[in-house]
Structures are given as structure tokens and as C-alpha cells.
Amino acid sequence: MNFGSVAVGSKATLSGALINSSTGDVTVKGAGAEALKVESTPNQPDGQGRASTWRIVLRALPESKTTTFSGTVTIDLDHPRVPKLEASYVAGR
Secondary structure, three states, rough: OOEEEOOOOOEEEEEEEEEEEOOEEEEEEEEEEEEHEEEEEEEOOOOOOOOEEEEEEEEOOOOOOOHHHEEEEEEEEEEOOOOEEEEEEEOOO
């Protein structure tokens, strides 16, 4: 996942779809991780909060003074063969 160039104080967003019945914890680790917010939202969840598709969004916080990010987003899954998914992210001037 590549943010491209990120100016100080700007809003930068990456998003994608995850096809899985449930997600657990979503964590961000790496350089500039404290300046990022990650969200996972189910698309048309059932009564138990499960959905076949989830929207994953990674946002650079506009109040951050950081313009260089690199690291990994880790998503815990309920799949027996794939218990977690990791995706790299990067951004820079």
C-alpha cells in the first residue's frame, strides 16, 4: 500500500476490501505508526457483526508532523488456514 507523497498537515487515505467473515484486531507497526489510524468496517453485517466483506482504511492524521511512514498493517482473521494478513505500507516526501 503506497500513500505516495504526504505533505505535513495533509490528509492521506488508503483503503481496500477484505473478503473474510470476521476480523479481529487490526494493528499498525513501523516508522510513523503513531501518526496513522486504521479502521475496519463490516459491509452489511449480520446480527453477530459478521460480514463477507470488510472495508479496511488507513489514514495519516492531519495533525501529524510526520511525512515519512513505513511498516506493516496486521489483520487477525477467523480463517483456519490464514489466521492473519499482513500488508506493508509506505509514504514519503
